[in-house]
Every structure is written in C-alpha cells, then in structure tokens.
Amino acid sequence: xxxxxxxxxxxxxxxxxxxxxxxxxxxxLYGNPSSMHTFGGQIARYVSEARERxxxxxxxxxxxxxxTSGGTECDNTAIMGVLDANPDKRHIITTRVEHxxxxxxxxxLVTHGYHVTELGVDGEGMVNLDELSDAITDDxxxxxxxxxxxxxxxxxxxxxxxxxxxxxxVIFHTDAVQAVGKIPIDMKKVPVDLLSxxxxxxxxxxxxxxxxxxxxxxxxxxxxxxxxxxxRRAGTENTAGIxxxxxAAELAAANMDAENTRVRAMRDRLEEELLKRAAxxxxxxxxxxxxxxxxxxxxxxxxxxxILLLLDEQGICASSGSACTSGSLEPSHVLRAMGVPYTCVHxxxxxxxxxxxxxxxxxxIVEKLPPIIERLRAISPFVKT
Ligand SMILES: Cc1ncc(COP(=O)(O)O)c(C=O)c1O
Numbered sequence: 001x002x003x004x005x006x007x008x009x010x011x012x013x014x015x016x017x018x019x020x021x022x023x024x025x026x027x028x029l030y031g032n033p034s035s036m037h038t039f040g041g042q043i044a045r046y047v048s049e050a051r052e053r054x055x056x057x058x059x060x061x062x063x064x065x066x067x068t069s070g071g072t073e074c075d076n077t078a079i080m081g082v083l084d085a086n087p088d089k090r091h092i093i094t095t096r097v098e099h100x101x102x103x104x105x106x107x108x109l110v111t112h113g114y115h116v117t118e119l120g121v122d123g124e125g126m127v128n129l130d131e132l133s134d135a136i137t138d139d140x141x142x143x144x145x146x147x148x149x150x151x152x153x154x155x156x157x158x159x160x161x162x163x164x165x166x167x168x169x170v171i172f173h174t175d176a177v178q179a180v181g182k183i184p185i186d187m188k189k190v191p192v193d194l195l196s197x198x199x200x201x202x203x204x205x206x207x208x209x210x211x212x213x214x215x216x217x218x219x220x221x222x223x224x225x226x227x228x229x230x231x232r233r234a235g236t237e238n239t240a241g242i243x244x245x246x247x248a249a250e251l252a253a254a255n256m257d258a259e260n261t262r263v264r265a266m267r268d269r270l271e272e273e274l275l276k277r278a279a280x281x282x283x284x285x286x287x288x289x290x291x292x293x294x295x296x297x298x299x300x301x302x303x304x305x306x307i308l309l310l311l312d313e314q315g316i317c318a319s320s321g322s323a324c325t326s327g328s329l330e331p332s333h334v335l336r337a338m339g340v341p342y343t344c345v346h347x348x349x350x351x352x353x354x355x356x357x358x359x360x361x362x363x364x365i366v367e368k369l370p371p372i373i374e375r376l377r378a379i380s381p382f383v384k385t
Pocket of ligand 1: 010069071073150175199209
C-alpha cells in the first residue's frame with residue numbers, strides 16, 4: 001500500500017544525502033575525534049565541518065554550537081544549566097503550550113522550590129508579550145518560550161520576547177525544535193541566549209541535536225564527565241549523528257525556499273479543501289503566524305483517534321493533537337490552553353508536511369478523509385440529526 005506520510009512534526013525521513021554522508025562513520029571512519037593521533041584529528045575535522053554547517057543555518061558562530069543527543073536534552077540542559085549557575089534566582093517563566101521536554105522539567109522544578117509562571121495563549125494559540133513583561137520579577141532566572149508549536153505550528157514573536165528579556169537582564173531560552181529548517185533564523189538579529197534544535201525534525205538522524213549558547217551566558221554543564229564539546233557536554237561524540245545533522249542543516253538551508261513556497265502551497269490546499277469538504281471542520285491555530293508545513297484541523301463531535309485509525313487503513317500517517325504524548329488519550333494541553341471547545345479538542349488532527357510530499361499526497365487525503373468524517377459523524381452520539 002502506498003504510504004502518505006504527513007506526520008513530519010513527529011519525525012522526518014532521513015534525506016538520502018544525509019545517510020550517505022553518515023555511512024563512512026559506521027565503517028572506516030570509526031576514530032574518536034578527541035584522540036590525539038592523526039586518525040582522531042581527521043574525524044575531528046568532520047565534526048568541525050558539521051558544526052560550521054549547523055552554525056550557518058542559525059546565522060551563528062561555530063563556537064556557539066554544542067552537540068547533544070536531541071531536542072529533549074537541549075531543553076533540559078538549557079533550563080537546568082542556567083538555574084544551576086544562577087542559584088540566587090528561583091523563578092522561571094514559560095508558556096502553557098510548551099513541549100513536555102520543557103513543561104515537565106519546569107513542573108519538576110516546582111517540587112524543588114522553584115516558582116513557575118506559565119503564560120497562557122489566546123484562541124489562536126498566540127502569547128501576549130505584555131503578560132511576559134508583567135511576569136518578570138527580580139527573582140526571574142530564565143524565560144523558556146518555544147519558537148514554533150509542534151501541534152499547531154503557531155510561531156511566537158521570539159525576537160520581541162527575547163528583546164524584553166534582554167532589557168530586563170533575564171536569560172532567554174527558546175525551544176526551536178520545530179522552527180529550525182522551516183523558517184529563517186538569524187541569531188545575529190535575535191537576542192536569544194539559548195536555542196534547542198533536533199536532527200530528526202529536519203531530515204537528519206534521530207538521537208542528535210544541538211544547543212546554541214550565546215557567549216557569556218551563565219550556565220553549567222548538565223551532562224558531566226569528559227571534556228568533550230569544550231566542557232559543555234560530556235560523552236564521546238556521536239560522530240555519525242553529528243555529520244548527519246551537519247548535512248541536514250546544509251540541505252535545510254538550500255530547501256528553505258521550497259519549504260516556504262511549495263510545501264506551504266500544499267498545506268494551504270489541503271486545509272482549504274478539508275474545511276470546505278468535511279462537515280464540522282475548523283482550523284486550530286493562527287492563520288498567518290504559523291509554520292508553512294503544519295495544519296491542525298478539528299472535526300467537531302468525533303474522536304481524533306478513530307479518524308487516525310481509518311486514515312491509517314488508507315496508508316495515511318497523521319497524528320492527533322496529543323501526538324507528542326502519544327500513548328495517552330489525554331486531550332491536548334495545547335488545544336485546551338487555546339480554549340478549543342471540548343467537542344473539538346478530541347477530534348483534532350495534525351497534518352505536518354515536508355519537501356518529500358507531493359500534490360498526489362494531498363489529492364489522496366482530500367479524497368479519503370471527508371467520507372471518513374461523514375462515516376464517523378453518522379455514528380457519533382453527539383451529532384444531532
Ligand atoms: C517542540 C519540541 N521540542 C522538543 C522535542 C523533543 O525533541 P527530541 O525528539 O529530539 O528529543 C520535540 C519533539 O517532538 C518537539 O516537537
């Protein structure tokens with residue numbers, strides 16, 4: 001059966017160029033980049049080249065990039081590292097719609113005596129920066145605010161938020177796992193101190209990520225041990241993953257235009273057709289300030305899980321609002337924070353596209369999904385006939 005994969009915010013296909021670049025590191029290029037010998041030095045040069053490529057995608061300097069095991073480790077490192085280095089301050093500001101990699105760390109810190117302010121969002125999933133300014137106190141150690149939301153694709157005004165933090169002397173972290181590679185980012189223009197990214201969201205491998213750290217940011221290492229990554233993150237480097245991430249970053253820069261034109265056009269057509277053809281369909285999230293690849297649609301009065309199962313039978317891979325807490329049938333904390341009515345939260349489906357999708361994929365979803373919705377609404381006890 002043909003597979004139509006529209007779950008790219010969960011993970012992406014590894015680009016063939018990326019697997020090709022990684023291959024030698026499972027074979028002849030097995031050396032340790034920290035070794036003193038010439039062979040080690042040869043591997044270290046590949047690691048440096050990858051660092052340059054990741055830095056280039058961010059408009060950063062290579063010295064500002066630390067490789068990690070992925071987005072979750074970046075988020076944990078940023079939060080715990082800053083708090084550890086600034087023990088006098090016990091207040092964190094974040095938002096109600098963060099990924100669990102930030103949210104659960106902040107909630108854990110509450111049990112250790114920290115005070116956490118979670119900023120709310122409006123019905124379109126947008127934060128209000130006046131509320132951010134008001135929340136800052138002398139005790140605030142860190143602001144952690146995602147660049148783009150993984151469920152709705154909503155893009156937060158990170159440049160303005162980071163400026164507010166800078167003016168108040170508060171360290172600013174952004175989880176940019178969903179933003180990097182999809183929208184242009186230039187760290188020379190945006191006063192963000194720490195930024196998390198993850199390889200597998202941009203056609204790189206899983207288990208590799210990078211944390212951007214602005215020089216002068218007060219923080220300690222979270223993973224302790226050897227002196228790798230200039231003492232910022234211990235552990236023998238995942239050389240294959242690092243090289244793969246470097247290649248993925250280079251490709252992402254080259255594909256940025258396609259992402260923002262071709263992918264956006266496919267996403268828009270998909271969304272427009274679904275809103276037109278499927279009964280009770282509503283868009284979740286801001287219509288404009290949104291990633292070009294993401295559409296989150298609520299189908300009123302029916303269960304998202306049932307929609308996903310029936311789509312799956314047709315070879316279509318999408319996810320429900322609760323994708324990132326998959327395995328749980330809890331309604332999405334993001335959609336609830338937006339005040340999406342209960343009758344819609346459960347019936348929300350996220351479609352997230354990539355450059356590997358085609359117009360045929362969109363045609364297939366537009367053809368198969370509306371009859372599925374009709375079928376489910378016909379048996380829904382909540383739809384009045
Ligand atoms: C916004 C966001 N942050 C963090 C993560 C975690 O990244 P990783 O899977 O690399 O640990 C994800 C993954 O879904 C994400 O979407």
